[in-house]
Amino acid sequence: MKDKKQSTSTRRSTHITMPRAGWHSGKHLSCPECGNDRHFIEVAHDVTITTSYVQNSDGSFTPRSDDSTINGDVKLYCGLCYADLSQHYRRFAEMIF
Numbered sequence: 003m004k005d006k007k008q009s010t011s012t013r014r015s016t017h018i019t020m021p022r023a024g025w026h027s028g029k030h031l032s033c034p035e036c037g038n039d040r041h042f043i044e045v046a047h048d049v050t051i052t053t054s055y056v057q058n059s060d061g062s063f064t065p066r067s068d069d070s071t072i073n074g075d076v077k078l079y080c081g082l083c084y085a086d087l088s089q090h091y092r093r094f095a096e097m098i099f
């Protein structure tokens with residue numbers, strides 16, 4: 003979180019434009035830092051990937067199926083400025099089709 007509190011010597015009230023945190027009230031999710039609403043990155047930590055293989059007659063292997071289990075945290079980041087949007091991950095996950 004960037005929360006800079008600058009103390010100014012003058013008594014003028016400084017106008018600070020804060021980006022609205024969170025998503026728009028509508029369907030679209032957007033980054034509160036840069037406004038990006040198109041590119042997002044999901045990072046899963048501690049993932050176990052299990053892949054089954056079949057060995058062919060020539061000794062080569064062909065993958066048949068794989069299964070991944072996420073043991074750690076799953077993070078959501080803005081795809082442009084990489085702001086951490088993990089607090090919105092649940093909503094993000096519900097909207098993946």
Ligand SMILES: [Zn+2]
Pocket residue numbers: 033034035036037038080081082083084085
């Ligand atoms: Zn962003």
